[in-house]
Amino acid sequence: MNRITAPRLGLGIAVALLALAPAALGNFAVALLNDIGIAALVALGLVLLTGVGGATSFGQAAFVGIAAYASAWLTTAHGVSPWLGLLFALLVTGAAALAIGALTLRLGGHFLPISTIAWGLSIAMLFGNLEALGRHTGLSNIPALRLGPWSLADARSIYYLIWVLVGLATWFAYNLLQSRTGRAIRSLRGGATLLASVGADAFRVRLTLFVTAALFAAVAGWLYAHMNRFVSPTPFDMHASIQYLLMAVAGGLGQLTGALVGAALVLVLKNGLQDLLPLLSSRGTQLEAVVFAALFILLLHHARGGLMGFLTRWTRGRFAADAAASKPAAPVAPVAALASRTLPQRGTPVLSVNGAVKRFGGLVAVNDVSFDVKAGEIVGLIGPNGAGKSTMFNLVTGALPMTAGQVRFLDQNITSLPQRTIARMGMARTFQHVKLRPQMSLLDNVALGAHARTHAGILAAGLGLDGHEEQQIFDEARRQLTRIGLADRAHELAGNLPLGTQRILEIARALAADPVLLVLDEPAAGLRRKEKMALGELLRRLREEGVTILIVEHDMDFVMKLVDRLVVMNFGSKLVEGPPAAVRSDTRVQAAYLGSVA
Amino acid sequence: MTWDVALILSIDGLANGAVYLLAGLGLVLIFSVTRVVFVPFGDVAAFAALSLAAFEAGKMPATVGLVLTLAALAVATEVVALVRRREFARIPMAIAGWGLLPALPCLLAWLIAGKPLPAAVPILTSILLVVPITPLVARVALQPIADASALVLLIASLALHFLLSGLGLLFFGPEGSRTAPLATWVLSLGDGFPISAQVLLMITSAIVLSGLFFLAFERTVTGKALRATAVNRVGARLVGIRPARTALLAYGCASLLAGLIGVLISPVMTMYYDSGLLIGLKAFVAAIIGGLTSYPLTAVGAIAVGLVESFASFFSGALKDVIVFSLLIPALMLRSYWATHSEEETEEVDQ
Numbered sequence: 001m002n003r004i005t006a007p008r009l010g011l012g013i014a015v016a017l018l019a020l021a022p023a024a025l026g027n028f029a030v031a032l033l034n035d036i037g038i039a040a041l042v043a044l045g046l047v048l049l050t051g052v053g054g055a056t057s058f059g060q061a062a063f064v065g066i067a068a069y070a071s072a073w074l075t076t077a078h079g080v081s082p083w084l085g086l087l088f089a090l091l092v093t094g095a096a097a098l099a100i101g102a103l104t105l106r107l108g109g110h111f112l113p114i115s116t117i118a119w120g121l122s123i124a125m126l127f128g129n130l131e132a133l134g135r136h137t138g139l140s141n142i143p144a145l146r147l148g149p150w151s152l153a154d155a156r157s158i159y160y161l162i163w164v165l166v167g168l169a170t171w172f173a174y175n176l177l178q179s180r181t182g183r184a185i186r187s188l189r190g191g192a193t194l195l196a197s198v199g200a201d202a203f204r205v206r207l208t209l210f211v212t213a214a215l216f217a218a219v220a221g222w223l224y225a226h227m228n229r230f231v232s233p234t235p236f237d238m239h240a241s242i243q244y245l246l247m248a249v250a251g252g253l254g255q256l257t258g259a260l261v262g263a264a265l266v267l268v269l270k271n272g273l274q275d276l277l278p279l280l281s282s283r284g285t286q287l288e289a290v291v292f293a294a295l296f297i298l299l300l301h302h303a304r305g306g307l308m309g310f311l312t313r314w315t316r317g318r319f320a321a322d323a324a325a326s327k328p329a330a331p332v333a334p335v336a337a338l339a340s341r342t343l344p345q346r347g348t349p350v351l352s353v354n355g356a357v358k359r360f361g362g363l364v365a366v367n368d369v370s371f372d373v374k375a376g377e378i379v380g381l382i383g384p385n386g387a388g389k390s391t392m393f394n395l396v397t398g399a400l401p402m403t404a405g406q407v408r409f410l411d412q413n414i415t416s417l418p419q420r421t422i423a424r425m426g427m428a429r430t431f432q433h434v435k436l437r438p439q440m441s442l443l444d445n446v447a448l449g450a451h452a453r454t455h456a457g458i459l460a461a462g463l464g465l466d467g468h469e470e471q472q473i474f475d476e477a478r479r480q481l482t483r484i485g486l487a488d489r490a491h492e493l494a495g496n497l498p499l500g501t502q503r504i505l506e507i508a509r510a511l512a513a514d515p516v517l518l519v520l521d522e523p524a525a526g527l528r529r530k531e532k533m534a535l536g537e538l539l540r541r542l543r544e545e546g547v548t549i550l551i552v553e554h555d556m557d558f559v560m561k562l563v564d565r566l567v568v569m570n571f572g573s574k575l576v577e578g579p580p581a582a583v584r585s586d587t588r589v590q591a592a593y594l595g596s597v598a
Numbered sequence: 599m600t601w602d603v604a605l606i607l608s609i610d611g612l613a614n615g616a617v618y619l620l621a622g623l624g625l626v627l628i629f630s631v632t633r634v635v636f637v638p639f640g641d642v643a644a645f646a647a648l649s650l651a652a653f654e655a656g657k658m659p660a661t662v663g664l665v666l667t668l669a670a671l672a673v674a675t676e677v678v679a680l681v682r683r684r685e686f687a688r689i690p691m692a693i694a695g696w697g698l699l700p701a702l703p704c705l706l707a708w709l710i711a712g713k714p715l716p717a718a719v720p721i722l723t724s725i726l727l728v729v730p731i732t733p734l735v736a737r738v739a740l741q742p743i744a745d746a747s748a749l750v751l752l753i754a755s756l757a758l759h760f761l762l763s764g765l766g767l768l769f770f771g772p773e774g775s776r777t778a779p780l781a782t783w784v785l786s787l788g789d790g791f792p793i794s795a796q797v798l799l800m801i802t803s804a805i806v807l808s809g810l811f812f813l814a815f816e817r818t819v820t821g822k823a824l825r826a827t828a829v830n831r832v833g834a835r836l837v838g839i840r841p842a843r844t845a846l847l848a849y850g851c852a853s854l855l856a857g858l859i860g861v862l863i864s865p866v867m868t869m870y871y872d873s874g875l876l877i878g879l880k881a882f883v884a885a886i887i888g889g890l891t892s893y894p895l896t897a898v899g900a901i902a903v904g905l906v907e908s909f910a911s912f913f914s915g916a917l918k919d920v921i922v923f924s925l926l927i928p929a930l931m932l933r934s935y936w937a938t939h940s941e942e943e944t945e946e947v948d949q
Contacts, residue, residue, distance in 0.1 A: 056749055058756065103927055110635060110748045111930050114886060117756075117879065118926040122919075129916040242756060249753070286767045293761035297739045300746075300754045 018163050022156045031155045032271060034227060036263045037162040041220035043247040043259035044169055045213030050245070051253030052177065053209045054189040055105070056113040059120020060244050063214040065127055065236025067093045067221030072139045072231045073132065082145050082226050089222045090215055097214030101207045120238050127233040138232030145226045158227050165223070166260070169216055172462040173256050176212075179461030180473065183448045185209050187437050193399060194435040196419040197428070198513060199452030208458055246296050252306030261307050269295075335471045338453050340514045341426055343546040344410065346376035350517050350548045351396065356405035358391050365391040367572040368405070373517070378539060378549040380559045380580075383569035384592055389552045390432055392569065393521055396550070397429050398422040410516065424452045428515035430506035432522050432552075438495025442486055442505060445494045446477040449512030480508040484538060500526035504535065511542075518542065520551045524558050536562050560584065568592070607908045613797040613866070615904025616804035620859050621881030622888065622896040623811055624852035629890045630828035631841075631848040634740055634751045636732075637759040639856055640878025641766060646728040646860025647869040648766075649707075651775035653720035658711035660769035661727045662704045667765075668734040673697040675738050696737065700730035721780070725857035732853035733846055735762065741842060759875060766871030774873075779865040800862050807858070808897060815893075824848060828891075880907065880922055887929045899929070 022030050042060055050056045070092040071085030104115040128136045144153035145161065152158040176182045184205045187195055192202035225231050234240075243266065251262020270288070277287045303310060344350060351373040358366040366388045373379045381389050394400040396407055398419035406415050414422050423429075428449070436445055450473045456466035481487045484504050489497075494505060503523050510518055520539075524532050532555070539549060539562060553559045559566070560580045568575040568583060570592040576583055583589055621639060628636040645661050652659035676692040703726040710719055739758050743750060785793045815821035826834040827844040835841060859877070863869070880903055887899025903922060910921040 056753065103931065107930050107933070110752055110890075111886065111933060113749060113752055114635060114882065115926060115930050118883070118923040121879065122923045125917075125920050129920070239760070242760065245753065246757075283768055286764065289760055289764035290768065293757045293764060296757040297754055297761065300750055300757070301742050304746075304750065 015167070022159050027155060030159055032267060034155055034159055034162050036260075036267050037159075037166045038220045038223050038227070039244065039247060039267060040166050040260045040263035041169055041223075042217045042244045043251065043263050044166075044173055044256065045216035046244055046248040047251075047253055047256055047259045048173055048176075048185070048216075049209055049213040050248060051255075051258070052188075053185050053206060055206060055210065056245070057116045057120075057210075057213070058113060058238065058241050058245065059116040059123070060213070060217050061236045061238070061240035062120045062123035063093050063097060063217035064221035064224065064240070065123065065231075065233070066096050067218035068225040068231045068236070069127060069133055069139070069221075071222045072142045072225045075143050075226075076139055076141060077132075082143055082222075085226075086219075086222050090218050093214050093218035093221070094211055097211045098207070101210040105206050105210060106203060117238065120241050124233055124237040127236060134232075136233060138230060140230045142225055142229040142231070144229060152226075153229075155227075158223075162223055162227075165219055169219065170256055170260070173216075175464045176458060176462045177256070179466055179470065180447075180451060180454050180456050181205070181208065181458050181461050183440070183444055184451060186440060186444075187448055190435055190437055193419070194431075196399075197397070197423055197431075197435075198449050198509070199420055199424040201420055212458065242296075243292075246292070246299075248306075249296070249304070250299055250306050252308030252310070252312070254305060255308040255312060258306050258308040265307065335468060335475065338450065338472045338476050338514070341516060343516055344375040346374075346546065348375050349373070349408075350375045350410060351550065352408045353392075353396065354406045354408070356392065356395055356407065357403045358388075358395055358400065359403045364572050366395060369569065369572075369574045370405075371567045371574065371577055373548055373550055375516075375548050376543060376546050377564040378543055378551060378562055380563035380566045381550065381552045381569065382554075382556070382559060382566055383575070386571075387569040388572040389569055390521065391572075393429070393519060393550075393552060397427060397519055423513070426514070426516035427519060428510035428513040428517075429519040430503065430510055430521055430523060432525075434499065434502045434506060436494045436502055436505060436509075438493060440494055441491050442481060442494055442497075443474065443477050443490040445505060446480050446508045446512050447473050449480070449509035450476050451513075453514060476512055477508075480511045483511065484508045485534065498526070500528070500531060503527070504531070507535075507538070515547065517548045517550060520549065520553075522552055522554060524553055524555050532558055603912070607912055608905065609793060609797060611905035611908035612901065613800045613904070614907050615884075615901035616800040617859055617863055617877065618881045618884045618903050619804045619897050619900035620807060620855050620862075621877060622884040622900045623808060623893065624855040625878075625881055625885045626888060626890055626893060626896050627811075627824075627848050627855075628852050629885070631824055632736075632740070632744065632751075632845045633748045634736075634755050635748075635882070635890070636852065637752075637755045637878060638735065638762045638874070639732075639852065639881065640874025640876065641759060641762040641872075642728050642731050642853055642856035642874065643860040643863070643877060644869050644871060644874035645731065645766065645770075646724050646857040647777065647864035647873075648770050648775060648860075648871065649727050650720060650724040650777045650861050650864055651869070653707075653711065653724065654777055655775075656712045659707060659724070659727065661724075661731075662707050664765060664769050665700055665704055665727065665730050665734070668731060668738070669697050669700040672700075672734045672737045675742070696734070700734060703727045703730065717778070717780070721861050724861055725854065728857040728860065729850060729853045732856065733849040736845070736849045741845070744841070744845065759878075763872045763875065766874075770871045772871065774868040774870040775864075776868045777861075777864040780861070796865055803858065803862060807855070808893070812893065820847065876919060883922060883926045883929065886926060886933065889933055 021033060025033070042064055046057065046060055067089035071082060071089040074080055074088045075082050075085045100119055104112060107115055127133055133139065144151055145158060146152065147161070150157065152161055177186065184195060184200045188202060188206060195202040195205065224235070247262035247266045248259060249262070250265050251260065252258030273288050273291055277285070277291070281287055305313070349372055354370050356366050356369045357364070369392060381392060383389050391400065395402050398414065398417055402415055406413060408414065409422065409425060409427060412425070414425070454469050454473055456469050460466045478487060478490065481490055484507060486501070486505065486508070494502065497505060503526065507520065507523060524535055527535060536558060543549065551559070551563065563580060565578065566580055566583045567577045568589050575588055575592060576586050621643070624639055625636055628634055645664065649659035649661040673693055673696045676696050677689055680686070680688050680692055703723065707723050707727055710723055735758060740751065740754060743754060779796050780799055783795050785795065785798060815825060823834070823839045824844050824847065826837070826839055827841050831841050863877070867873070881900070884899035884903045885896050887902065888896030903925065906925055907918055907922050910918040
């Protein structure tokens, strides 16, 4: 058996088993499978949001509740079709998620998850206190679903609807993660600066993800309401939210399949406990919560990757050798390359910094520095440690706001523009402290660089309609990887590269953005001599192609041979500017680096 | 709303605020030293209240069983850890520290249960009884993952709340109880405006305790060690502070605060095994206004939360909690607006 097809085979068997299940199983088991399917939808959203996107939600059950109540209310109070209820449920849940997300998703660190506790709790309390929603008694007599002439009232008939929806949602999520938006989502954990450097808005990406996860929960809520035909506040409280999170963690936050496996694990275990505990103690139902909480804590102690995480680790150890070979470039029709910018005429000013000042409280990190960079030249920014070079870089790229002064890029004042906009104008950068996504392949990392050059949105991505653009992106990414000499390792994980090579990979990502100006922060650090020579060669070739480069570097030998001009900084001020030979013989520079002769 | 009503509500709000202040102090203390948002804080307070109620009913509180169970778990965890590290010589100390020490208040409870004693004795015993709970659960559930990300710790702490409230139901049962007021006289203010001594007691203890906290943190070496661990765990370790020990101290202090809250609040509010969550979460709102790090701002937040709660309950009793939690959103937004935008990377998901 060919191992490449192993996942497909597994998928085929799983689908076949699920399709045949109702024929083979009793009513109770089918009802359990229905519950598992509904819970898996919610957990799937959580895997996307928490596992991939890094934003934990303790309130996901509230979204299930909003959708369930929305559809229940519309169909009972106004007697419309449950299918219209689905539309309404999606709308209301989406709007609620958009509002909550817009308010809270800018929060950093632990504040975001804590805020989810707050709204998760509040929404569940609202259900129990609103007259229109039947207060604590809830709403009953919700109509069952009908599909044309067939009623889906009984568990066996709604089973197929639930699992088709689970399949569709998984397929959508899978497509999404492989797409342009997906790469941005997978990079969220790398921080907002990384995303801004490729022209993406971390907040928007996160909001999109948050709403998507909420809509997955909404579909689950709608199914719940019309399957049970009764809603009350309890199944949507924080307890339920925690249980959904438990599912995602137990299955494995790192994989989409973790949602399905986790939902099955938790619900089967729950059923088992409900049967077993009353035999052990008269307070069986009370023990259930204790057992679950204890299991959850044990899981966090010993198996934070969940079951699927464990499986992945196990299979990776076994089949790692095949992984690289298993993905040959598929023979597909060639597509047109991504449109690229026309680079400015050689010698025209690209960047001009005018009287830049940056103060951190009393410390003046950059003091009245001015310099120009013209198209097609390599300018080096050097200076002793603490001279303010990196701060200067952050001012130029818009990562830090300037205290005073002005920066112009391509004849536009970019002083107060956000980093993202500057990146989109054609300024690409690398970082002194490498910002790569260690769990993504080299190819995916470079493809992220092309984010601003492409447009496919989340819907096109999820429905798999972005094939053409994806191919363009990957052609470009492969081209850049070949350029830096890493094409043969395209499918390895970026985290496995040595640090020096990771810096080179960042250059490839920057190049994928088709930049006018390339801003490199210590690219040669950690490279061996031969690699440095290759890097120098690459940068010279880029200069010939018309790319302008601004570079901070400590290796004097490397810089002196490479650059056209040098700007020397010391204690935040500009010391000298000029060609390498002149700078080398300047006494002030010598004094700054070596100390003056007393 | 007349001025009289407003005044009554304000005093009510201040009394609530005093409770949230104490709870907020405990939360900030634990968070700043261990990065754990300790959700089960309120549960510990509820256990203290329920213990006191049991004493008043002439019964031995179920807390004894709870503490002994937790102590047994902690001893087991500690012994397993020591055996793994092959440090057999330290096992007797571990048993004494984690097993016998927490059993002391239980012994005291056993001695005084059912005996007619002055009110102060059961009150003190109730507080002492819950002091071991937080350090014990932290030892069992949180210390093994002390170096995990703040997020994992938060999830664990939330799970811990469900564990504790489940145990609470198991040990105390679903019945609620209310204890006798700690003081019965009433102070008349101006033209016969009454303030009960209970309220005064709550406010005074909040002021005195927060003052003590401030002094302990600013003036003592231990306080400085706690602050150092809060700022940088690795750095603190380098200068010889043991994070596990300072964490233990923080958990102990917080537990003491929780105990105090329990006995202060139980005469004015019927406590159930799960009443703690809402107290804890409202104290969070206060602590978050203080950014989970600043004690003075937490105090301001606590008073604000208390006032909002008491006025909200006047307008809509059912929705008062919703209103208080909604307060969190603007607080968080202000926080993130003020916060310096330091670039923080979240850890990779474990495979």
